[in-house]
Amino acid sequence: MAAGLVISAPASGVGKTTLTLALARAWRNRGLNVQCFKSGPDYIDPAFHAAATGRASVNLESWAMDREAIAHLVSRGADADVVLAEGSMGLFDGVAARGVSGTGATADIAEMLGWPVVLVIDPSGQAQTAAAIAAGLRDYRPGVRLAGVVLNRVASPRHEDLVRRALNDAGIAVFGALPRHAEISLPKRHLGLVQAEEQAEIGKLIDEAARFVAEHVDLDAVLRSAANWSPQPAANGLNVTPPGQRIALARDAAFSFVYPHMLEAWRAAGAEISTFSPLADESPDTGADVCWLPGGYPELHAGTIAANARFRNALRAFAETRPVHGECGGYMVLGTALTDADGVSHEMTGLLGLETSFAKRRMHLGYRLATLAAPMPGHRAGARLRGHEFHYSTILAQPDTPLAVVHDATGAVIAETGSRRGHATGTFFHLIAEDR
Structure with missing residues (x-):
């Protein structure tokens, strides 16, 4: 006990x-x-x-x-x-x-x-x-x-x-x-x-x-x-579906904000996770069937990410045939450009049209309830996803088809809808759970 x-x-x-x-x-x-x-x-x-x-x-x-x-x-x-x-x-x-x-x-x-x-x-x-x-x-x-x-x-x-x-x-x-x-x-x-x-x-x-x-x-x-x-037995565990059977997960100092319970739930459901480092100019596992870019601090490493052509080209090639999803910082890297705190614009992967800036800082903080307008890896259209958003970037452009209708904890609709284009999707919130 x-x-x-x-x-x-x-x-x-x-x-x-x-x-x-x-x-x-x-x-x-x-x-x-x-x-x-x-x-x-x-x-x-x-x-x-x-x-x-x-x-x-x-x-x-x-x-x-x-x-x-x-x-x-x-x-x-x-x-x-x-x-x-x-x-x-x-x-x-x-x-x-x-x-x-x-x-x-x-x-x-x-x-x-x-x-x-x-x-x-x-x-x-x-x-x-x-x-x-x-x-x-x-x-x-x-x-x-x-x-x-x-x-x-x-x-x-x-x-x-x-x-x-x-x-x-x-x-x-x-x-x-x-x-x-x-x-x-x-x-x-x-x-x-x-x-x-x-x-x-x-x-x-x-x-x-x-x-x-x-x-x-x-x-x-x-x-x-x-x-x-003493823990009480739970009739059901987490309501989590892995985004794929084999998941290529970006993991380094720029991509590290992922909830531990999500990774554990993916593995418990039988998914295999292989990690790679965009900062080391590594490519996602070519044998994976989905690629996931978590949040982190890409703004501190934007120059390195922009210079790592092998990573960016490999991710684009991956997205030609398989889903790629980014959360917050990962979403920004899937976009066209990221402007750092000094006002320098860095080219990102261009899988989405999102453009963000840390030169114009604005805090975005709070719970998010998203109703998906289209599927994203692991979740069907219409699913209600609960997450949390915390970043200081400003959206300069978000031209792609919205991924979801997103509300804050008060029920107000917010502009950070996420995006989808081809096999690429992204959200500003970090996924915590899906409603049962």
């Missing part, structure tokens, strides 16, 4: 990822089997979880997934000693309109699974008010249980004492207090944390975080606060 906990906070940027990684590695160093999950649509954190635990982590998504899909995914923690779900944004932050099983809030997962919440509180610029915030979060939703808090970035022993006293008066357990420690800060860029595979020293960074947290946090008390949990 595993011990289940959710790591959350009042807001983003408070230290949830650092605490999750540190707890996971510290307990692993003690010989415990630790399984991590990510609540919400973030596709970067699961790779950090895997680096900390040695076990693959997946996303749990209440807006896009039904309860059976979530139950299926969390069942991978059945053989673990400790199960940690890292939240996104603030504990109760989600969208206004309910999705499949919730609003996407971390609280949905905590209540659904019955796991208590450890709050990371940053009391910078305040003292007793931190206790008021924690008490408000504790009492806001009856089905969500607060285990206690970890204070982060406390300024001094006196500051810590003021906050601790107020939390104790409110009946809230304090598991520890972390002074500022720049050495364990994870580097960031415009879509969030720099990816785990891009950081050669990630193991040392997590080890240092684990050492630091073990020195300042009562790990035994945190573990005792967890709920005993």
Whole structure:
């Protein structure tokens, strides 16, 4: 039987990822089997979880997934000693309109699974008010249980004492207090944390975080606060059809944003996945029957992609007879041109007419519900696909036939319809699940 906990906070940027990684590695160093999950649509954190635990982590998504899909995914923690779900944004932050099983809030997962919440509180610029915030979060939703808090970035022993006293008066357990420690800060860029595979020293960074947290946090008390949990059997798993039997998957620093549960579901359904690197000027497997280009950071490598004629020519040849699909960054590379942040335009593969620019930055962020107007690999016309969009590019041209009618979480129609031309299709959203 595993011990289940959710790591959350009042807001983003408070230290949830650092605490999750540190707890996971510290307990692993003690010989415990630790399984991590990510609540919400973030596709970067699961790779950090895997680096900390040695076990693959997946996303749990209440807006896009039904309860059976979530139950299926969390069942991978059945053989673990400790199960940690890292939240996104603030504990109760989600969208206004309910999705499949919730609003996407971390609280949905905590209540659904019955796991208590450890709050990371940053009391910078305040003292007793931190206790008021924690008490408000504790009492806001009856089905969500607060285990206690970890204070982060406390300024001094006196500051810590003021906050601790107020939390104790409110009946809230304090598991520890972390002074500022720049050495364990994870580097960031415009879509969030720099990816785990891009950081050669990630193991040392997590080890240092684990050492630091073990020195300042009562790990035994945190573990005792967890709920005993056994996974409930799911009648059905994920509603996922592989895009093909043999899938050529672009995979390198420019193409890495793909949800782990999607790849696992493809393999579980019998698909074979072969990877190739566009940045290394590699070609997709000629024996594959579909090619998939995930999102990532093509804007940081646009010059290399434009110069890699072997990759671009091979992809065009592939698309003459077989489907090619791109998500977000992959969609941009399927287009005609990508303008980087310096205003330099780079030729892409030209399989679609899409033209995008990072010189004119505009954030696109949110859940997407797409009803396909035509088939795309793995999904029939009329299918309802749920995903998440997050990028800073501006559309200069999107001239091809729309792939779907796309709505945001409020039901409003958006302009990012995706495109189709010949065997090529693309979307700005990253696919999470198809409605049953």
